[in-house]
Amino acid sequence: MSKAGDKSWIGRSVERIEDLTLLAGRGRYIDDIGVPPGTLHAAILRSPHAHAEIRAINTEAARRARGVVAIITAAEVAKLSASLVVGVKAPIECWPIAVGRVRHVGEPVAVVVAGDRYLAEDALELIEVDYAPLPAIVDPLAALDPQLPPLHEGLSSNIASDRSFRYGDPQREFAEAARKVSVSIRYPRNSCTPIETYGIVAVYDPAEDAYDVLANFPGPFSLHPVMARALKVPGNRLRLRTPPDSGGSFGIKQGVFPYVVLMGVAARVAGRPVKWVEDRLEHLCASVSATNRVTKLEAAVDADGRVRALSFDQIEDVGAHIRAPEPATLYRMHGNLTGAYDIRHVAVRNRVVLTNKTPTGLNRGFGGPQMYYALERLMQRVAVELKLDPIDVIRCNLVPTNAFPYQTASGALLDSGDYTRALDVALADGGFAELKKRRDAARAQGRIYGIGCTAVVEPSVSNMGYITTVLTAEERRRAGAKNGAQATATVAFDPLGAVSVHTASAPQGQGHRTVLAQIVADAFGLAPNDIRTVSEIDTARDAWSIASGNYSSRFAAAVGGAAHLAAMRLKEKLARTAAAQLNVPPAEIEFAGGRVHARGNPDNSISFARLAATSHWSPGVVADDDQALRETVFWTPPELSPPTEADEVNSSLCHxxxxxxCGVEVDRVTGAVRVDKYVTMHDCGRVLHPGMVAGQITGGFAQGIGAALYEEFAYSPDGAFLAGTFADYLLPTSTEVPVPVILHVETPSPFTPLGAKGVGEGNCMSTPVCLANAVTDALGLDAIDLPMTPAKLAAHIHPAEQAPNRARGLS
Amino acid sequence: MPRMSADANHRIRFKLNGRMVEADAEPRMLLTDFLRYNLAMTGTHVGCEHGVCGACTIEIDGVPARACLTLAVQADGADIRTIEGLAPAPGRLSVLQEAFRRHHALQCGFCTAGILLSLECYLRDNPSPDEATLRDYLGGHLCRCTGYVTIIAAALDAAERLRDANKDA
Structure with missing residues (x-):
């Protein structure tokens, strides 16, 4: 075994265990893994209409096509499965294939299963569908119209949920406040679009009525019961497995779950294993989008910029179906609606509407980009309208340093922080004074230059009960309280004393295996390379729970912590066994450099491997309570309690x-935005691996640039989808993403085993609105919606073009 | 190129990472599918199938090319290099691959093969690139994880080390 030395591995940017494999092209992504002999391949026929009745589907010619084994339509799916459970109390069904009518472009209509993908796609062209087009609803405000026919038969309108909340006495504060300031926002649809698309290999065993599905599904595993119920089997008859490697997710791959049901049915009908890999057009038009949201947010403000109360009116567009876990996007931030600010009075109205667009789901930032765009645009408007410095407005409203842990008006418990210090360090070390000089110099030259700023609280480790805030207290009582965030980790010794770690964390590139090796190596005085880690999931064999998976930035805080706790349990047992052998008290046993020794006497020692193997070879010499073979920890934080009767909810564990x-320049001719400087200050608690933390921040920042400047899942007024390729849905490339200045302060979380907090999503929340605040500062605009494309900004720079003089033009 | 029948399989032979390979494919089969499924070279990834993302980039006759926009039959007789051919030996990495590892220039690793192939070709012809030129060149690759910062740093670092190695040689 290698020498570990005395230094902690946690906190060091060790090279990643994952990278030797990935860099050599030996990764095992879903499409790289061998499939059972006889596996068939599926292709999906999708709706070209935003809204249409399906009068008939003729599959005769397709069934006769070369290589076709089976064709699955709504008839087979409805017979062999049940509707996916939806998260609101409304009589709505949600199928993985269109039943009776299509409700968005790209909705599956039929599945062809054939000998290979080429043959399956050939047969798609032979399926004839008789559509009767219906009017489409695209605008979420139009969906509020009670006169329009509902998209789902069980509903009386297209409003699937309408809840109002009141914390403190916002009515009184608004009546008494010196000023009212408001913003109206239309947050667009976008997605973090992983470069690997969805993939599934589904097998059905008729003898045991059981499904075995390999899918690049990242969790949350609360969707496993949803899939099992849809397939009409108990949970133990849906074995869901994930591949070792996954090509990015950013939440988006959660949306593979309806296809698990669809391909499960396809495998059952075909009588053979079925594989499906989504193509890019399918992914862009029909996988998952973030919600678009219309927000009116108003603040009651004192003359000095102190915000006394907020009033939110949020209209959340979840698209054509309320697919689980929606409407979670709307409620993920519910405890954090006051952001980084000490605001005690909040009114909220949340409406969830259905439109003829792709169903929504997890997307990095999950609710944060939408909410903070409104809140932080508002804070800038407070400064502008009251003629105050935006920094001063942020500063005077921050949660005070001595107030942690701080309970927000809507129930979140902000675990730790020193917001004022972080602000001061950022301004000083980030060069804010110089940036202001730079702006003034640019403006003196006639250039269009602006500065934006924003403060954000980044929640992580979701409370599995937060989504129930969409229900009334009475409905929650009837449904049973939901809460918690079970994280699992297993640490085991083999008969040679080598250490293995398993977590149900399903990473998609975040380096979980490396960090787990660091954590467990520290516990045992070993080196990370001594530890073997497995982080994929097999629901038939592994320890897992509904919170398992990789989302809500929960790994470092929750899963890493659980691995630490499992290792420490084994360590305590080993220490007692070693104490007996070395004739010293257990408290004097130390683990270092691959050996276990008595404190102050390194010669009185035993090799770690020999000690760790003892319970395999010689259990008789180990006390019953100290048998040390394998330890599984389930850890859930007590702070994550269910929503209260007053609808207060601690929606996340860490904050x-x-x-x-930032400073931006807008090109006076083209309207293009150039990000001149960007500074991002983070307090994510204890940093476990600085290189990976920087990677998370920079990656989120780049996605924030994309959301701010380029990306939109655009629809035409008739519901046609306008962003079906990467030439239409523009991602930022290396020429558009500048190098951000990253700064840190650390206030460890008191609620997590290692003091770590999540850090994966924050810049998707902060960067879009920070850039918008800079652009509005540059152009002197009251309002701007994303994406801030050159065409949109040029319209603010150039006077409206004159209509050409037709008479002269025709002469 | 000989006339081919759409329905028939055709024998395709080319040099892959220094060794001759051959297998049959229909004329319509994409080179990505041929490499991955017929030759089991799964290191070349498919991200968009319309030539924008760059994940499938391989080297064909010394030039980087999108394998997803190439038919397998077009590769007949070519000299092809893929990600599997970059490392000098199993368990070892090339100078560029090492630099990616040191700089954390990958997270999920899905776009990485294409970027490495593009950079291998580019640094061979342009041993002293500046950052702006590299950023412009890598504009043909989409990475959703890293924000590109570490990729650029790794490429500059690798270029310097390759220059030093050539000086010593």
Missing amino acids: GFIFDF
């Missing part, structure tokens, strides 16, 4: 802090 500022 990082971000303060960003």
Whole structure:
């Protein structure tokens, strides 16, 4: 075994265990893994209409096509499965294939299963569908119209949920406040679009009525019961497995779950294993989008910029179906609606509407980008309208340093932080004064230059009960309280004393295996390379729970912590066994450099491997309570309680802090935005691996640039989808993403075993609005919606073009 | 190129990472599918199938090319290099691959093969690139994880080490 030395591995940017394999092209992504002999391949026929009745589907010619084994339509799916459970109390069905009518472009209509993908796609062209087009609803405000026919038969309108909340006395505060300031926002649809698409290999065993599905599904595994119920089997008859490697997710791959049901049915009908890999057009038009949201947010403000109360009116567009876990996007931030600010009075109205667009789901930031765009645009408007410095407005409203842990008006418990110090360090170390000089110099030259800033609280480790805030207290009582965030980790010794770690964390590139090796190596005085880690999931064999998976930035805080706890349990047992052998008290046993020794006497020692193997070879010499073979820890934080009768909810366990500022220049001719400087300050608690933390921040920042400047899942008024390729849905490339200045302060979380907090999503929340605040500062605009494309900004720079003089033109 | 029948399989032979390979494919089969499924070279990834993302980039006759926009039959007789041919030996990495590892220039690793192939070709012809030129060149690759910062740093670092190695040689 290698020498570990005395230094902790946690906190060091060790090279990733994953990278030797990935860099050599030996990764095992879903499409790289061998499939059972005889596996067939599926292709999906999708709706070209935003809204249409399906009068008939003729599959005769397709069934006769070369290589076709089976064709699955709604008839087979409805016979062999049940509707996916939806998260609101409304009589709505949600199928993985269109039943009776199509409700968005790209909705599956039929599945062809054939000998290979080429043959399956050939047969798609032979399927004839008789559609009767219906009017489409695209605008979420139009969906509020009670006169329009509902998209789902069980509903009386297209409003699937309408809840109002009141914390403190916002009515009184608004009546008494010196000023009212408001913003109206239309947050667009976008997605973090992983470069690997969805993939599934589904097998059905008729003898045991059981499904075995391999899918690049990242969790949350609360969707496993949803899939099992849809397939009409108990949970133990849906074995769901994930591949070792996954090509990015950013939440988006959660949306593979309806296809698990669809391909499960396809495998059952075909009588053979079925594989399906989504193509890019399918992914862009029909996988998952973030919600678009219309927000009116108003603040009651004192003359000095102190915000006394907020009033939210949020209209959330979840698309054509309320697919689980929606409407979670709307409620993920519910405890954090006051952001980084000490605001005690909040009114909220949340409406969830259905439109003829792709169903929504997890997307990095999950609710944060939409909410903070409104809140942080509002804070800038407070400064502008009251003629105050935006930094001063942020500063005077921040949660005070001595107030942690701080309970927000809507129930979140902000675990730790020193927001004022983080702000001060960012301004000083990030060069804010110089940036202001730079702006003034640019403006003196006639250039269009602006500065933006924003403060964000980044929640992580979701409370599995937060989504129930969409229900009334009475409905929650009837349904049973939901809460918690079970994380699992297993640490085991083999007969040679080597250490293995398993977590149900399903990473998609975040380096979980490396960090787990660091954590467990520290516990045992070993080196990370001594530890073997497995982080994929097999629901038939592994320890897992509904919170398992990789989302809500829960790995470092929750899963890493559980691995630490499992290792420490084994370590305590080993220490007692070693104490007996070395004739010293257990408290004097130390683990270092691959050996276990008595404190102050390194010669009185035993090799770690020999000690760790003892319970395999010589259990008789180990006390019953100290048998040390394998330890599984389930850890859930007690702070994550269910929503209260008053609808207060601690929606997340940890709360990082971000303060960003930036300088941008808008091209006077083209309207293009150039990000001149970007500073991002993070407090994510204890940093476990600085290189990976920087990677998370920079990656989220780049996605924030994309959401701010380029990306939109655009629809025409008739519901046609306008962003079906990467030439239409523009991602930022290396020429558009500048190098951000990353700063840190650390206030460890008191609620997590290692003091770590999540850090994966914050810049998707902070960067879009920070850039928008800079662009509005540059152009002197009251309002701007994303994406801030050159055409949109040029319209603010150039006077409206004159209509050409037709008479002269025709002469 | 000989006239081919759409329905028939055709024998395709080319040099892959220094060794001759051959297998049959229909004329319509994409080179990505041929490499991955017929030759089991799964290191070349497919991200968009319309030539924008760059994940499938391989080297064909010394030039980087999108394997997803190439038919397998077009590769007949070519000299092809893929990600599997970059490392000098199993368990070892090339100078560029090492630099990616040191700089954390990958997270999920899905786009990485294409970026490495593009950079291998580019650094061979342009041993002293500046950052702006590299950023412009890598504009043909989409990475959703890293924000590109570490990729650029790794490429600059690798270029310097390759220059030093050539000086010593």
